[in-house]
Amino acid sequence: MDGIASSVPLIARPSFDRACSFVPSEYVQAWEWFLREEQRGGLWDKLPHRTNADSPQYGHRLTIDSELFPVSRDSGIFWPGRGRVKHPHEKTFALSVHNSKRGAYPDVPPLYLEDGTWVLKYSSQSASVENWRDQDYNQKMINCMECGVPVGVFFATSAGYKVLGLAFVERYEPENSWFVLHGPVHKGGPDARFFPDMSYMKDAPIAAEFSGAPTNDEEKVRYALRRERIGQQRFRNQLFEAYTGRCAVSGCSVDEALEAAHIENYSGPKSQVVSNGILLRRDLHSLFDAHLISFELVRGDYQLCGSYLLQHTDYATFAGSVLREPDEHRLRPNARFLEAHRAEFDFSESRRHAEAVAPY
Structure with a gap:
């Protein structure tokens, strides 16, 4: 993780539409699912991949070509494996993140800003977690940061998981090992709310x-x-x-x-x-x-x-x-x-x- 501390995000005008050119088509469909769930506003008792058939949320899971497509996994930083999605050779991107009140990382609630956006500090994958290197989760978040590719965000509350929507990985804070997520990201763009203030x-x-x-x-x-x-x-x-x-x-x-x-x-x-x-x-x-x-x-x-x-x-x-x-x-x-x-x-x-x- 030492290389993150000195990295400088170069994407000055990130957008949903621009990011679509970097990712497999399944990612775009998953992003649209996050946008729909953000608008619907319902809470998930469990993350989608663990939702049972008797749950009222069961019918809201994402399907692609009539097959269930995962938008979450037990790992906090998730990307669908190569057996399910054909990823670009150059970079593989994280698809979603979620926190957990029962996990090893305490919660920091999102900070809602006056311009209608929110900022969430999200812990990088710790080296103390077993098998953390196997899928190199942090590198996939860095790839999102460097290329302006958004991730879907679930936030655990006492009542259930809330789908906050999509967020850009804006930067990394090495002093506390946080990725800084900035959302919500919607279709179109570039969105002026995510431009650097150059006045x-x-x-x-x-x-x-x-x-x-x-x-x-x-x-x-x-x-x-x-x-x-x-x-x-x-x-x-x-x-x-x-x-x-x-x-x-x-x-x-x-x-x-x-x-x-x-x-x-x-x-x-x-x-x-x-x-x-x-x-x-x-x-x-x-x-x-x-x-x-x-x-x-x-x-x-x-x-x-x-x-x-x-x-x-x-x-x-x-x-x-x-x-x-x-x-x-x-x-x-x-x-x-x-x-x-x-x-x-x-x-x-x-x-x-x-x-x-x-x-x-």
Whole structure:
């Protein structure tokens, strides 16, 4: 999995229609099934491949040429084998993912965004799972990420499995071994909701990418990195102004020690806005990104909560510290993003406990 950490997603305008050219026809029919189930909105007592004949969902399973076609399997990341589907020689793609409350991976609920989309953090296949290498599940998710191919998403709730629909594998977060899924994806496209927000490039020199000149992958990577640097600098300047040049936790006012922390690392439109950021001292930023610290709402204030890993360190003194928010309400941290970060913090804590990670 080391190679994922440095990969740069290059698909700037992914779409359902574009993805159809990369996959077998059975995948397209399965995607249409996910779209129908998303619209129908019913809950599945069990995943489709385990649904019994006496279940009201039985008739909603996917059939292709009068034969049952699986859209799920017990493995969280699923792809139909070569005995059932003729996959392209170059790449094999994941077809669907699902979580399970009885599984080894705790749940992190989807984060619903103001633009009508949602983001779901999904654990990569762990090396501790028996036979995990046999089908190389993670590589199939990476293939989806690199080519802009969507996956179907089931999410387990206390009442049953909900079909969220289709999602793009937007990126991989190595610090917590998560694939970031962004949906819902529908037919047509490209969908503007999945475009990168490039408004901060308006004053940048026009590059070959905008002139219609052909570019190779190396040039695309350089451009993606340059675009990210420009956006990050703008984001940092705005947070410095909103937080009057002081860390929101420690009060540190040394410019060189301060960094712009994203609350939700979602990389599409609206991610580089002040309400999705906190100005933090560099070390606190690192802990925040690693989900070793987070914030919980206590009597109207957001207070810092820290991992048990930090209990014997100097950082334990920050526990309970109140997050200093900007005076202007529109510049304050987005409450939904803070709640989602706290859910991810809890997810990480449960994983650390399960793996018996020792405190520092």
